[in-house]
Amino acid sequence: NAGVTQTPKFQVLKTGQSMTLQCAQDMNHNSMYWYRQDPGMGLRLIYYSASEGTTDKGEVPNGYNVSRLNKREFSLRLESAAPSQTSVYFCASSEGSSLGTGANVLTFGAGSRLTVL
Amino acid sequence: AQRVTQPEKLLSVFKGAPVELKCNYSYSGSPELFWYVQYSRQRLQLLLRHISRESIKGFTADLNKGETSFHLKKPFAQEEDSAMYYCARRTYNTDKLIFGTGTRLQVFP
Numbered sequence: 001n002a003g004v005t006q007t008p009k010f011q012v013l014k015t016g017q018s019m020t021l022q023c024a025q026d027m028n029h030n031s032m033y034w035y036r037q038d039p040g041m042g043l044r045l046i047y048y049s050a051s052e053g054t055t056d057k058g059e060v061p062n063g064y065n066v067s068r069l070n071k072r073e074f075s076l077r078l079e080s081a082a083p084s085q086t087s088v089y090f091c092a093s094s095e096g097s098s099l100g101t102g103a104n105v106l107t108f109g110a111g112s113r114l115t116v117l
Numbered sequence: 118a119q120r121v122t123q124p125e126k127l128l129s130v131f132k133g134a135p136v137e138l139k140c141n142y143s144y145s146g147s148p149e150l151f152w153y154v155q156y157s158r159q160r161l162q163l164l165l166r167h168i169s170r171e172s173i174k175g176f177t178a179d180l181n182k183g184e185t186s187f188h189l190k191k192p193f194a195q196e197e198d199s200a201m202y203y204c205a206r207r208t209y210n211t212d213k214l215i216f217g218t219g220t221r222l223q224v225f226p
């Protein structure tokens with residue numbers, strides 16, 4: 001049982017390059033999330049998906065796109081990377097509160113460290 | 118906006134001392150609040166949630182609606198408690214979880 005798997009673990013990009021961070025979960029969770037973690041800023045929600053085919057903006061969505069093509073996978077795309085997007089990115093999933101109170105506990109991936117030069 | 122505030126970036130204590138990590142939230146009825154922890158080289162994980170009223174690893178947190186706070190407490194800190202602690206809340210009527218800026222706890226021997 002792998003839980004939440006993110007790839008790649010590390011990536012260096014040049015300004016203007018594009019890339020996609022992949023995330024997959026094997027827990028049959030409904031909700032999936034992308035966060036970024038920056039020193040002094042904590043964890044900030046980029047995008048959220050309540051179910052397959054639906055996505056919703058979080059606190060800092062600018063410069064990112066997401067895709068939830070199926071229940072397992074939720075990808076994050078940077079179309080034109082900027083140095084301000086240098087960060088550690090975390091994917092997470094949860095059962096989803098439609099299953100009852102307390103089902104909103106997040107399981108996190110190991111993180112992807114992205115550097116944009 | 119539904120915010121979570123953690124006023125301390127760093128909290129340093131000696132082993133055996135009491136610990137209180139502060140968390141305040143913006144008022145909105147009945148919030149759903151959590152504490153998550155990130156130990157060195159480990160994944161972020163749930164520590165506890167207010168709805169369960171539980172004690173995990175000696176930590177407790179009580180929801181105080183009057184003060185809009187959800188402070189994390191432990192009477193006697195241990196070195197293995199050293200970690201990054203995040204307070205989080207579920208936003209109203211969605212499954213989105215908003216996190217605070219985090220507090221790093223350092224417990225010295």
